[in-house]
Amino acid sequence: MQTYDVVIIGAGVVGCMVARALSRYDLSVLLIEKEADVGAGTSSANTAIVHAGYDPMPGTLKAALNVAGNRMWDTLAAELDFAFERRGDYVVAVEPEEVPRLELLRQQGIANGVTGLAMLSGEELRRREPLVNPRACAALWASTSGICDPFAAVLAAAENAVTNGVTLMLETAFEGFHMEGRRIAGVRTSRGSLRCRWVVNAAGLYADEVMHKAGVRPDFAITPRRGEYYVLDRAQLPLRSVLFPVPTDVSKGILVTATVHGNPIVGPNARDVAGKEDRSATREGLEEVWQGAERLVPSLDPRSIIGLFAGLRAAGNARCLTPGVDYGHDFVVEIAEGVHGLVNLAGIESPGLTAAPAIAERVVELLRDAGEPLREKRSWNPIRRARPRFRDLLPEQQAELVRRDPLYGRIVCRCEMVTEGEIVAEIHAPIPARTYDALKRRTWLGTGRCQGGFDTPRVLAILARELGISPVQVTKKGPGSEFLSRPTKDTDWSGTGPERAGHRVGGG
């Protein structure tokens, strides 16, 4: 049986950041993920904001890790080479009676250690973001807030972990623990059993079920809380930063935000749902999102909608451990009590993306405190480089790239300007993109105005050709999500489609 020092369950942003942090040390680490790609669950459908930290209640783990995490993103983005921009956010008071809440938020932010907070007049707000509701009377400005490419952040962390020696197993579901008394001795997965000394539970929506299998925290429960979103056409909504409404007790509210990819998004609402895989958008929910967004930007035009999606937050019910702080939905970041060898990272809802790098550092501290020697590897390299992205280059650089590899001259996704060269590079990357959605998250193909109408047949052909499989085996997101049912004729066409649709010219 394979033996590892640490098995991490779940390759979302938390699991991948932990894998990267642990890859620095002389440990054998295995990262397992039930889906066909990293970052395919909650990490694939969120608001992509690195929060400043004025929102969580002071004294909570959420507050501490939010602020600590926020400070790590510049280095993180520089080392891992993904898009992150501190564009700042505004909490917008539309009604005069909301203004006092802004001051409370500011005080809360100061208590949490957030810098760069300022109150703005409605006039100043409109000067900076002209699209905002003309009735807006004041705003809280948070300069340290940012927007990022959340897919790239997860992938980059995972890639960096893998190149530093972590083993990643996709399509590998956790099934149970091997216990030796009260000590975890290994895990059972859909691909067999493994021995290990430590398990890091970063199972997101399933983190409660994982810990319950070890007999830990029987009262802890994750309630999936759905958030629905619209994606808008960047040409229709020139927005620079992030607009929040004044928050409520359950969520930060429906916001309107720029993204690093260009197309703004609006959302999310917040609805508790029963199913942990139920990422379906509802008519009522989408209606709620639109109305919420219109409150901030009344000129929104439904014709600018180009996409919609829903994500699930892993909302937990853990009490805050700080004496005197009455809060019932704090993060769980702990070495589990009652068993040996389990680290729980649970209830990581928003600001989970922001906090993830800080959570990873906390895991390192927890293991060190538990007596792990944690010797740094001399070979550890924190740097990961992104592969070229055609649309972000200057014309001369584009021309040079095409000269080097002609496949970069062929545009496969027209709306987002993604080339065949980029797609092929991602299919052969350290963590290969083997599904359509994996390519979509890495290159943003299919996310634009035509939503894959143009690129889909071409991408299927390229995936089949590069993976050496039949087009009928190509999936959207792993087994069971095949695009095609069969060739049209009783002839074996396998292998002919790809050349026709995407034949290579020259090298590459």
Next chain:
Amino acid sequence: MRRSYDVIVVGSGPGGMAAAVAAKKNGARDVLVIERDVEPGGILLQCIHHGFGVETLRQDLTGPAYAQRFVDEALSLGVDVMVDAMVLRITPSRHLWVTSARSGLVELEARAIVLAMGCRERTRAQIRIPGSRPAGVYTAGTAQRLVNVEGYMPGRRFVILGSGDIGMIMARRLTLEGARVERVLEIMPYLTGLTRNYVQCLLDYGVPLQLSHTVGRILGDRRVEAVEAVQVDERWRPVPGTGELIPCDTLLLSVGLIPENELSRQAGVALDPATGGPYVDEGFGTSVPGIFAAGNVVHVYDLVDWVTEAGYVAGRSAARFALGDQVQGAASVGLRAGENVRYVVPQRLNPESLADGPQRLQLRVVRPIEGRARVQVADGDSLIAEQRLRYARPGEMVTVTLPPSAYDRVRQAKALVVCVTEA
């Protein structure tokens, strides 16, 4: 390869090829067509059904056969065709950045440009269908390409949303390939495609059409497992309690086409929100001098024959402009959509063009008129042209001709308003 052309045409579909042919025939010395696919012809290459050319060629051809005639003609006239190449950007001064695996990234220059990028299909998000996001949701055109060009079936059991032409044609095509088409749903209380397609593609193959119905949601995590059909009221809102689950593994969307104008916008071409395409004059000149537009990039046509005609006009105008004999004539007269008219193309008309011959106006109605109807072109109270129609349906374009005899009245008109009403 040349870097500078009299006329560069973007897109080799029927509009683009006709424009190239006409440009050459009208004296343009060098004409280049740029096509992003690996062979010229455009969307016609995947339209393997027949029915093309009945109006212009008096022949009933398949899409590829129709396309080939114009490709052959263009090549024989000496038009250059660059395939597997994408135009990244067009400037108002008519420079084009083009990328291709074969020739790399190049900058070209044209005396005149014809935009012929065609249109794209409306998507699930644009009509906001709730539900999950599994594999098995395709636009009808994407499915058509998969079946007819790539040679693969995108599913086994289909529901088609939208009674547009591509959707109905795909219902027949998929049935012939052995798939089961459960139903075609149409949100409007009437057919949105051509009646002949309803008869030949749905009726003849026993595919049920359900009007005033849409897809309420999509079910299935990894692959579509079912869609919920719901009835809608007169404001297209779902009627509670009318949901019906239809088990299927694929949903095809045939819910409209949008002229593809991202390049036009970058080039500074003004777009008409009603058509989604550039504002054009009778020669298909856009708001940017020297940039013309032809075919579905201007507005969505129902018959390819009209696209070819439009291409001829645009190509001729482009050649004239390139050769410097484009007469920037007297002030144009604006054309406006009046009662029961969604839009009119062209949006402005130079009265002097009537000296060349009759000018055709094309329009779509807002609501269907199932009895006799008439289309009227008027300047205020003064009627300038009138034409009788057997019926008027939103799915079928209406054409009205301004005769040369209208010259004086058009010249004096402030604006022409077009209406379609019961006769």
